[in-house]
Amino acid sequence: MHTSHTSHKRHQFWPQAALWLLASLFVAGTVHAYRIKEVAAVEGVRSNQLTGFGLVVGLDGTGDQTTQMPYTSQGIANYLQQLGITLPAASLSQLQLKNVAAVLVTAQLPAFARPGQTIDVTVSSMGNSKSIKGGMLIATPLKGADGEVYALAQGNIVVAGAGAAAGGSKVQINHLSAGRIPGGAQVERIVPTPLLEGNSINLGLEASDFQTARRVAQAINKRFGEGSARALDGRTVKVSAPMESDARVSFIAEMEELPLEASIPSAKVVINSRTGSIVLNQAVSLGPCAIAHGNLSISISSTPVVSQPNALSTGGQTVVTEKSNIQIKQEPGILIQVPASTQLSDVVRALNALGATPQDLLAILQAIKAAGALNAELEVI
Incomplete structure (x- = not known):
């Protein structure tokens, strides 16, 4: 029997359409007309973030397991107490509220919002609820950073997903632990702005x-x-x-x-090292340089070897060992001359000629920058 484990690092050519897409997004030397409202905003005219702790009821057995989520049962006890129903402290740990889920409610209060106006809210499960689809959020005060209540949220939750489970099998589409309530919160307090001061x-x-x-x-x-x-x-x-x-x-x-x-922005290349994404703006230019980028291949194979004792031996045992073979192969890199490029389309064409993968191009761009041939700022996100 022969088993092998092989690990290879091979080049896959970056589709030219990806880099040509960058050229279509920016045309070097073109200055676009903007309005002031698109590049600046009046100071003091801003939105404010609101948040609150709430309870979703009416779930079909998909709520929190209250024995593991004590704040769910505590939240229900506090809510019932406001309605005049007091539960004994000893019974809180025995509550089995399968149709209730503890959630965090967030909203964005726009500038100049007046009492009585409605805003959208987002409801997100904070416990082990399987789904909040079909549930209703009960009255939840939404507070700002100063601790004051600025809105009151309540309503039926809209969840853009579906799921079913039976017999150990489960099928789910989209996310079932978060949803929105359009117009689900009513503004209760005005946020003063310094606009007229x-x-x-x-x-x-x-x-x-x-x-x-x-x-x-x-x-x-x-x-x-x-x-x-x-x-x-x-x-x-x-x-x-x-x-x-x-x-x-x-x-x-x-x-x-x-x-x-609007003025042409400063030249910048943004690199996302996690996804391999690279974005260049219209001001990026290249100086003349030469690039060589080789290919490294590592192959590891493991072959079982069976050692058996002689037919007439006594006390012998059959032993299985492995014989490993490791090979490292480095292909020679071709030296490619990159001409000076003053327009983004020329930069894209020059980088495309390298035929490198996005991950390799990350290292190449950093090397070009270190060599002084890339006239742009590198930003890694």
């Missing part, structure tokens, strides 16, 4: 860039008069605004629609 507002840029900050200030000054805006740094632009609320809202609405030519 003072005689000016600050614009915060999405990315820190001095050129973009200067162009935003220039566009506002051109429309509303010199001195209306000034860039404080690479991310903040201070703008003089009317004091009256109606006039300020109209001013901001008109200001955000002003056209703006």
